[in-house]
Amino acid sequence: MLLRALTSVLSLVLITAALADPAQAAKQKKTPSQPVAAIYGEREDLMRFASEQAALLGWNEAGLRRLLSQARKLPTVQRLIMPPPAGTAKDWAAYRARFVEPRRLQAGLAFWAAHEAALARAEAQYGVPAELIAGLIGVETFYGQITGGFRVLDALVTLGFDFPPGRRDRSEFFRAELAEFLKLCQREGLDAATLKGSYAGAMGWPQFMPSSWNKHAIDFDADGHVDLIGNPVDAIGSVAHYLAQHGWRPGMPTHYTVAVPVDTVERARLLAPDILPSFSAAQFAEAGAELSEAGREHQGALALVELQNGTAAPSYIAGTANFYALTRYNWSSYYAYAVIELGRTLRSFRESAQKP
Known part of the structure; x- marks a missing residue:
């Protein structure tokens, strides 16, 4: 089988990596520790937001006020949203090595083998190469293994109502994302009190912010639900659709x-x-x-x-314009090139395994 051949190609490298750093896998899954977080309670500006959203969404106002009052202010989120210290040197080689490495490659090969049909269909429908879809999901969440351990409600309320000083204030953006999160939960029947994601409120296999989920996520397996948390097929189609909506041009190099x-x-x-x-x-x-x-x-x-x-x-x-399209997912040339490099390496392994 192709997957067995691909796995054998990486086995020696993986063994070497494990011997070199046996704790690496545990480190990759570790969620940042969080200091004791205070409950917001019925803070005036948050309750005013609750009343406004209840009127817009047709929700029970008392229920929404109760939900938002249970949000916690997370100092860790406030710290993580800040830019790196001034003078921090960027290092492409080190950045690439975080993503194009044996364990992520093994997970990517397994992901591609398991979802080959969905990746091919997304490429045919939207013109986004399968390798880039696989590369992007690998960079974002290690193929669903690292999707974030913060309660989305806490993250969005913290950044919407207590955005830290010291950088451009983005509180309005996160308040808008909180509103989109409430709409998403209402439409999809999700429990807003339990959903988890990144420190910025991104969720699921592709780490979509709530507004991106509402605008660009699709039901790619046609089961009647758009599920980016438990359904990698929907994630595959949604990534391709997102890039197509942000200027991807089929056939053009990156x-x-x-x-x-x-x-x-x-x-x-x-x-x-x-x-x-x-x-x-x-x-x-x-x-x-x-x-x-x-x-x-x-x-x-x-x-x-x-x-x-x-x-x-x-x-x-x-x-090219396609490199720029990749940066619409994350405003970083390092990020876009890491997606390209991971996808290219996965394709190379697959092609090598298919040769007689």
Whole structure:
């Protein structure tokens, strides 16, 4: 069987990794410890929100007030939402190694083998390659193994009503997500008091925020329910649908190799738009950037993407509109490239196992 062959390809690497760090698997599943959390109770601004939402949703006001009053303020959530300390060096090689590693590859191969039909159907329907769907779910939740241990209600109330100072205030965003969470629970019959997710309130195999679940999640197995928590088939279809809704273009590569301009002024000009594709292949050439042959033939806009490597020289790629689409899932070039690299490695293992 293909899965057996794929597993054998990785077995020696996995044994070596286990001997090197036998506690690694336990570390990956560990949920951050949380200090004692205070219950919100009937705080005025939260109760006013409850009354407004009850009127909008047609919920029993007393019931909604009671639900929200049971939310807890989580200091750990407030800490985790903050950006890293100033001066923290980014390191693409280290970031990649967190995701393209033996245990996640083994889980990804098993996931692909178990859901090959759904992945192929999603690719055919939305034009998103199966390898990228598998890569994204692997990066997000280790194929459903790490979906978050925070009560979503607590996380969203904490960030909506006590967003920490020291960075741009996003409390309005999280209040809107709390409203979307209530709508989701009402529509799908979910228990808002028990659902768990990330520190930011993302849920399920693909870590959709409530608004993304409401807008982009689909019932891909046609069982009458949209379930991103217990149904990986719905997760597969929903990831593909999300990317299609955010500009994915079937058949277009995600990126090309590129040698950056020697002229630092021209290099800075190409880097200025960050991950937003803004220059043609001809403009890359005019600035002194050397694209691969395929990149020189690209008809759309490109972005010069810099991936820092700590104290070593940065890596560069020329990102297309599809690379940008991947960043709509998570606003990070490191994240998008990790998804690509994990998916590409999974495909390579599968192709190797299929060879006679």
